[in-house]
Amino acid sequence: MLKGFCLALISVIGVLAGPSRAAEVPADTMVLLTENLPPFNMAVDGKNFAQEANIEGMAAEVVRETFKRAGLKYSMTLRFPWERIYNLAREQPGYGVFSTARLPEREKLFKWVGPVGRYEWTLLARADSPITLTSLEQAKSYRIGAYKGDAIGERLLAQGLTPILALRDQDNVKKLLSGQIDLWATSDPAGPYLARLEGVRGFKTILRFNTAELYLALNKATPDVVVNRLQQALDQLRAEGFVDKAAARYR
Known part of the structure; x- marks a missing residue:
């Protein structure tokens, strides 16, 4: 294509000369x-x-x-x-x-x-969760939900974690609420925004691990x-x- x-x-070598050359762009x-x-x-x-x-x-x-x-x-x-x-x-x-x-x-x-x-990469938990973390290494013993194909899930896999991958990131909102996962690997502002769309507020940030x-x-x-x-x-x-x-x- x-x-x-x-x-x-x-014909477009001169295109970088400025907006006046826009006609030369393919x-x-x-x-x-x-x-x-x-x-x-x-x-x-x-x-x-x-x-x-x-x-x-x-x-x-x-x-x-x-x-x-x-x-x-x-x-x-x-x-x-x-x-x-x-x-x-x-x-x-x-x-x-x-x-x-x-x-x-x-x-x-x-x-x-x-x-x-x-955006910032974060691990979110329910408001009543007792989990506290200072590193991703400490998260290995928990069930972590992530989005299949997303950079955050890929990074967790590369660092030896085994996230539970969902086809849609918003599916992790319900999984976290129901206790199917302990933590949700998502981003700020995307994660909280998705949660609000599902009518959920109050998830707390357990760890920020990358920008x-x-x-x-x-x-x-x-x-x-x-x-x-x-x-x-x-x-x-x-x-x-x-x-x-x-x-x-x-x-």
Whole structure:
């Protein structure tokens, strides 16, 4: 799907000169995929499929405005599950996926534009839980729920923990309430936001164990001139305060 990008490379070498050269950017439409990860990206109706204006969230707003500023065409679709859309973006030229953590083990799998958001990795428990932790090592004796394919669950596995993986992160809200898991490995602000959507408040943070930035990950076949154009546009938006204002609307 990115054939046109490659054919047009000669005509777009000057694209980085500024917004006035937007006409030289390839006209191909990049396919952007995302998931329900409130408050960063989510379907307006809360379902697991949405397109274009029916997708909202702080990162979705930032990505939209970045493409607009860069003069690049795109389509945006929210689908389920995360693992599927992540692999589509990794394998298919012309595809991108957001919001995803830029981890060392993922660095060479994509080309990156961002950050489009920032979050903390946390372990949450019920309000009446007696659990106290100062390290992930201490969590090994507990049942931990995590989201399949997500960076947080992958990190737990890499560190020798055995999280119980759910196809939807919000499923862990009910599992924690019912006692099926002792801890929920999620993020702040996404975890508390998901819990509120399920009508649940009062989960407490047992451990904060990492801070990560979220990115738009583009297929490796994406020309560098396009990646640079997008990054330049995002940097301009951040300098103008757009990114902070978008985040504030969902806090």
